[in-house]
Amino acid sequence: xxxxxxxxxxxxxxxxxxxxxxxxxxxxxxxxxxxxxxxxxxxxxxxxxxxxxxxxxxxxxxxxxxxxxxxxxxxxxxxxxxxxxxxxxxxxxxxxxxxxxxxxxxxxxxxxxxxxxxxxxxxxxxxxxxxxxxxxxxxxxxxx
Amino acid sequence: xxxxxxxxxxxxxxxxxxxxxxxxxxxxxxxxxxxxxxxxxxxxxxxxxxxxxxxxxxxxxxxxxxxxxxxxxxxxxxxxxxxxxxxxxxxxxxxxxxxxxxxxxxxxxx
Numbered sequence: 142x143x144x145x146x147x148x149x150x151x152x153x154x155x156x157x158x159x160x161x162x163x164x165x166x167x168x169x170x171x172x173x174x175x176x177x178x179x180x181x182x183x184x185x186x187x188x189x190x191x192x193x194x195x196x197x198x199x200x201x202x203x204x205x206x207x208x209x210x211x212x213x214x215x216x217x218x219x220x221x222x223x224x225x226x227x228x229x230x231x232x233x234x235x236x237x238x239x240x241x242x243x244x245x246x247x248x249x250x251x252x253x254x255x256x257x258x259x260x261x262x263x264x265x266x267x268x269x270x271x272x273x274x275x276x277x278x279x280x281x282x283x284x285x
Numbered sequence: 286x287x288x289x290x291x292x293x294x295x296x297x298x299x300x301x302x303x304x305x306x307x308x309x310x311x312x313x314x315x316x317x318x319x320x321x322x323x324x325x326x327x328x329x330x331x332x333x334x335x336x337x338x339x340x341x342x343x344x345x346x347x348x349x350x351x352x353x354x355x356x357x358x359x360x361x362x363x364x365x366x367x368x369x370x371x372x373x374x375x376x377x378x379x380x381x382x383x384x385x386x387x388x389x390x391x392x393x394x395x
Contacts, residue, residue: 158309158310158311158314159311161309161310161311162307162309162311165341180371180372183341183372186341186343187341187343187372187376190309190310190341190343190345191343191344194309194310194343194344194345197310198310240380240381247352249313249317249348249349249351249352250344250345250348253344253347253379253380254343254344256379256380257343257344257376257379257380260379
């Protein structure tokens with residue numbers, strides 16, 4: 142049965158690190174209509190922050206680019222979020238999903254972004270191809 | 286947002302760095318440089334990262350810890366994480382970093 146949608150939004154912003162806080166605050170404000178608990182909102186903040194950081198650091202490698210977030214909320218207190226970039230894309234998605242895997246040689250990144258997003262989401266899917274950008278499809282359910 | 290700040294105290298081989306604010310990728314770059322300057326200056330036996338005033342942390346914070354853990358190992362010292370919030374501790378445990386880095390809670394010993 143198709144879920145009944147309550148609300149929808151679309152947000153586009155520059156892929157710069159100062160927008161990581163902007164994105165998580167905006168998405169939390171949008172999710173507030175579903176009356177999440179403090180723990181649920183904390184998880185959402187982490188998910189959004191991880192996804193936008195990936196766009197800045199990995200997709201565009203600190204070069205100019207745009208991040209697009211679309212989100213919908215539903216009557217069953219769930220939320221579907223799509224986070225999309227037009228950056229370099231991912232060659233091996235399975236490898237990137239492995240905890241502690243990172244392409245960053247500096248030793249300053251934990252390689253846990255995807256694993257954390259997956260652990261905190263109800264559903265989590267990555268669609269990407271080299272040169273074609275990346276889209277994350279995330280579903281969150283409040284009040285489980 | 287550039288509101289994340291640190292304050293530091295050094296006493297008898299222990300460098301305590303208190304982080305205040307949100308630790309994301311944006312803030313982590315500046316925090317890393319500031320903390321490393323203090324490690325380089327004091328060369329402590331123990332670095333305590335006091336997270337009691339950290340309101341938000343994502344995996345960039347894990348990277349910050351992992352990098353400081355390596356710095357401290359390089360100079361023969363150790364890293365202790367102090368008083369993380371419930372959410373920060375959840376991220377640390379999800380990553381498995383708690384198996385590598387000591388976590389001290391209020392009233393506990395480093």
